[in-house]
Amino acid sequence: MKLRVQYRGRELELEFEGDKVKAKDLLKAMNLSREYAFVVVNGEVVEEDFYIREGDQVRVINAISGGQG
Amino acid sequence: MKRCAKCSQKAVVYLPHHRIALCKEHYIEWFERRVERTIREFRMFSKDDRVLVAVSGGKDSLSLWHALHRLGYQADGLYINLGIGEYSKLSEEKAKKFAQSLGRTLHVIRLKDVVEDIPTLKEMEKRPACSVCGNLKRYYMNKSAKELGFSVIATGHNLDDESATLMGNVLSWNLGYLQRQYPVLKEGNGFVKKVKPLCLITEKESALYALLSNIDFVEEECPYSVDASSIEYKLLLSQIEEKSPGTKLRFYLEFLRKIQPLLKREEKLELKPCSICGEPTSADVCTVCRLKQRLTLSEKGQGS
Ligand SMILES: [Zn+2]
Ligand SMILES: [Zn+2]
Numbered sequence: 001m002k003l004r005v006q007y008r009g010r011e012l013e014l015e016f017e018g019d020k021v022k023a024k025d026l027l028k029a030m031n032l033s034r035e036y037a038f039v040v041v042n043g044e045v046v047e048e049d050f051y052i053r054e055g056d057q058v059r060v061i062n063a064i065s066g067g068q069g
Numbered sequence: 070m071k072r073c074a075k076c077s078q079k080a081v082v083y084l085p086h087h088r089i090a091l092c093k094e095h096y097i098e099w100f101e102r103r104v105e106r107t108i109r110e111f112r113m114f115s116k117d118d119r120v121l122v123a124v125s126g127g128k129d130s131l132s133l134w135h136a137l138h139r140l141g142y143q144a145d146g147l148y149i150n151l152g153i154g155e156y157s158k159l160s161e162e163k164a165k166k167f168a169q170s171l172g173r174t175l176h177v178i179r180l181k182d183v184v185e186d187i188p189t190l191k192e193m194e195k196r197p198a199c200s201v202c203g204n205l206k207r208y209y210m211n212k213s214a215k216e217l218g219f220s221v222i223a224t225g226h227n228l229d230d231e232s233a234t235l236m237g238n239v240l241s242w243n244l245g246y247l248q249r250q251y252p253v254l255k256e257g258n259g260f261v262k263k264v265k266p267l268c269l270i271t272e273k274e275s276a277l278y279a280l281l282s283n284i285d286f287v288e289e290e291c292p293y294s295v296d297a298s299s300i301e302y303k304l305l306l307s308q309i310e311e312k313s314p315g316t317k318l319r320f321y322l323e324f325l326r327k328i329q330p331l332l333k334r335e336e337k338l339e340l341k342p343c344s345i346c347g348e349p350t351s352a353d354v355c356t357v358c359r360l361k362q363r364l365t366l367s368e369k370g371q372g373s
Contacts, residue, residue: 009159009289035307036229036273045081045280047071063276064229064303065127065290 003052005030006059024048030060037062082277086314093281100278104136104266111253113264114221120144121219121261123210124168124175126160126287128279129225131167133267135282137223138171144223146175147213149206152186153291160287167284176217178209184357185364187293193367194360198293201360208357212348214261226252226265229272232317233302235324248332251325258340259349269318272303 001019003026005012014029023039023046030037039046040059052058071080073092080090091099107113114120122134124146137144148164150157161177168175180186184205191198214222231250238246256262267275279286309316342348343355350356 007288009287033307033311035311036271036303038273038277040280045277047083061276061280061288063128063272064300064307065129065272065294 001054003054003056003058006057008062020051020053022048023050023052026052026058026060032060032062036064081281084274086310086318097278097281100132100270100274101136101140103269104133105140107252107269108264108266111264113223113253113266114142114262116141116143118143118221119219120221120223121176121210121214121217122146123206123222123224124148124164125225126162126164126167127225128276128284128286128288129227129267129272131164131225131284131286132275132279132282133223133225134167134171134173135284136278137266138173145173145219147210148175148177149209150177150179150181151202151291152179152181153188153293156287156289156291159289163285163287167286176213178213180205180209183209184361190360190364191293193364202293204356205360208348208355211259211261212346220256220262222261222263224263224265225267225275227267227270227272227275228317228321229303229306230299231265231268232306232321233299235321236302236306237298244332247328251329259342259347268321271317 001016001021003014003016003021005014005026007030014026016025016029023041024034026039027034027037034048038061039050039052040061041050041052042057046052071083071090072078073080073095074089075095076092078092081093082096083090089099120137120142122130122137122144124130124134126148134144134146146164146168148161150161165175165177184190187198187202190201194201210222231252235247235250237243238250252265252268254260254263306317306320340349340351343350343358344353345358346355348355348357354362
């Protein structure tokens, strides 16, 4: 399935096998750690084992920033 | 499914190093209490102080402003527009919208109006953009706070910023910087008191607070900061943190508790007012006024 992901003001398109993917596998695919990143599905922060399905509104927040303040 | 430790509703946030799961409402409460406790513990300011928040439009500064406002502090914002294309435009917009939603004042300074924008300065100066930028931000923050009558400047530096900076300073044993790495810098010598109320809050906690409080923050990174070495240190620390939760907090807090006091033997840096603008400096003319002089020279050079 194809997933559109809002990430840092851009939209990414990611491809996964099957019809659902766990939030933690999405982070893994984006090479992000749950230490500093999390997934928001349809406006709600979701747990790592939450299944994302095609058509869900997905936003990934990477909290690490370089500039100070 | 994890349940909230306070009300046993479905938890939305799990904090491994505090071993606690919380629902949205109790997470917001937890965050604000932690900020409040940090402010008290380090004697940062009281409800009588007028606090100027350094606002960038990002999650940390907006979360900080939001929390201070909700906790009943008198906090207004200062936004410095760096003139970095779309990034600056977008962040100013978000900062302004947010100020409106709080009903507090946002003071705005445009670097282009007072000196020059960062892209132009980066071309002219032979040092990294972040160093020029940090220098100018500190200068105008301090100057504006005094002119506008604020007794405290609060910045959004979080635990990840502080522990990454600490790591950098430790790796090169930079004693001068280590000496000054404290969440409160006292007023005096022409400097307004500076504090970091989010110093015990991780970057992720700050992003979660912003998100759960419906704060619309800038997610785009400053185009000049992408190669910053602080990101490398943050990633390294997060790898350690993942294996043993609580490492970052311990690294920072134990530094403050055990090492910082040993470094207190402050080397007396002779500061005097800049002969041009009056801001504190160790030379006759401060770095910003010297920058302005170079700028005038290079403009003259271009004109002829
Ligand atoms: Zn709860
Ligand atoms: Zn000066």
